[in-house]
Amino acid sequence: MNQFIMSMDAGGTMTDTFFVDDTGRFVVGKAQTTPADESIGFGRSVEDALAQWGQAPEAVFPKVATGIYSGTSMLNRLLERKGRRLGVIVTAGMEDYFQLERGIQTYLGYSYQDRLKVSTHRHNQPLVPRERMKGVRGRIDLFGTEAIPLYEHEAEAAVAELLDMDVEGIVVNLLFSYVNGAHENAVKEAALKVMERKGKSVPIYLSSELYPVMQDFARLNTVTIEAYAAEPSRGQFQKIADRARNFGGQFELRVMASHGGTISTEARELARTLISGPIGGMVGARYLGAELGIGNIVCSDIGGTSFDLGLITGGEFTTKTQPDMARFVLKLPLVDIDSVGAGTGSYVRLDPISKRIEFGPDSAGSRIGMCFEQGGVDTPTLSDCNIILGNLNPNNFLGGEVILNRERSYQAIKERIADPLGLDPYDAAEGVLQLFENHLRNEVYARVFGKGYSPEDYTLFSYGGGGPMHVAGYTKGLNFADVLVPAWAAGFSAFGCACADFEYRLDRTVNVATASPDLAPAAFEQGFDLLSGAVNAGWEGLRAKVKEEFAKSGVDAGQIEYRHCLRLQYVGQLNDVEIELPFQAVRRADDIREIIERFEVAYSKEFSRSAKSPELGYLVTNVLVRGVVKVMKPALPNFPLHGPEPLRDALKEIRPIYRNGKWHDARIFHMDDLLPGNVITGPAVIEAASTTFMVPPGAEARLDQHLIFHLRHLED
Structure with missing residues (x-):
């Protein structure tokens, strides 16, 4: 009986589900993300995947050995400020921590121009307001010695006040508690006495137990987010686990963690899963590189909302210990990834004064663009540009489940971008995409050369739903040793989660x-x-x-x-x-x-x-x-090679695409009908249900025995 690995990635736009059996046969399903209840998008994505095998979820899930989740539910809860009502106890004098912040938090996520203007900097909305921040006297010094005994009566009074404010949890973060947690433990004991007296009970989170590491402000942020967003997210995980059980699954659902491994949904330190989708891509690239004998990899992931970029050198990625997420400086291990607010759903606008074309950092996400009539979007996106240029098939989005309106895209580009600039709409759309791809190329260049490395020593992996569409543009002229695009690029982050121990x-x-x-x-x-x-x-x-x-x-x-x-x-x-x-x-x-x-x-x-x-x-x-x-991992598919010429049935149609200021007749191929060994020379478009791979004029793509495309620029 075949065993299966199932992993999912609930991104800001799409939920991808990846199934692979013990022979290496795999399938990727895709559905729009449902942020309010991610189990709905998960269920639809599962059904989309298994329908390609002609099987029902109830037939496959009893054979699933491992199930991994990655997604953004916790991050969304943090961004939307929909977490728990908390109280915080700190060392006396530190009660204004969240109001003062660190300077860097007032401009995290800003463009370079806005970072330079102090007038644009703004403070975060505090997770805990000032009235629920309580100070208690007592001091442990940097050597762990008690310099001032804890004023336990102040601790009891602080807890009583917080309970009267109907808090749902209490965070305790005292100075130098990572060296000696005695004072935090004493606060906990005092809190338990008060709770017993008042007949109330709320969880208590001690920084010395959860994150006993230096750098007080980052530690406070991390413990607070653990209580504020991580704990409530267990409910989201439970819904997904329940959906899997309804399908017949008997496995324990695990979650992708920021350090590159998976942990249980019952783990004590769940804030480590705050960001997980891009991590899966890095883990998958490392595993795939090891299988192929490639040690130096540039990982590039384009989704609907962002472009994520990371380096693997000598078979390993580096880890940051003080990353920033959602405009908070944290004290967590995080695989070193740079994220740019530029994805296929990024909004395209003109600066009202300079008339300069700008895109992002905000995105239409799962609403795609003006082309999606039900999305309620009133600003064109990069997807709209791709549609009017012929790059995207409006009748093939999600395999035809979502029909897009090309005319709406055309009118939006014409009215919002082309007419104000005095340009033809097609030239305007192509200019937007060229700016986008140049921006990504500069990011890749800076990442590689900034570390003192050379692209000739690295292989670039492109994945994510938008990676194959733009990879030819952002790699041209960089002379990578190879450029790889897995046939399952749209579900690659989910695949990577299945590769994690x-x-x-x-x-x-x-x-x-x-x-x-x-x-x-x-x-x-x-x-x-x-x-x-x-x-x-x-x-x-x-x-x-x-x-x-x-x-x-x-x-x-x-x-x-x-x-x-x-x-x-x-x-x-x-x-x-x-x-x-x-x-x-x-x-x-x-x-x-x-x-x-x-x-x-x-x-x-x-x-x-x-x-x-x-x-x-x-x-x-x-x-x-x-x-x-160690856990069971996906087997890499390995098929016999065929000749370079695709089968006649693989060619779907000839479609005009606009490239380099003129129209080209491009061959449109169905990805699933291509055979290992086939070589596709541009201009061509390779379509799958979940992604589109653009092979422009002057480039070719070869499909190898592992169902991985190798892109080559013939003119470089």
């Missing part, structure tokens, strides 16, 4: 330094006990917590593979680097020497060999433990 990643700040063994051998020897003690105790505690998390899913402790990591920086510098160690305890001086050697190799890759500064000494900022349970 079951993994928990927990960390703790230790901040312990050591000298260089070569430059200061005496100081190095003297610091051995302090460093080894801090690292070993940290790893031991984190291993126990990882084991507890896996136990919630019934995982036997013997299945867990522990990976021990550290984050280090040179003393006095601000940027730390993560390394993995081959041992689980520091027992001798040679172990510390190996830590230093691995750090300097990683530092040289991240920055530059010439920037190494061993004379400063080394600071271990954080200890980390990754607990990994």
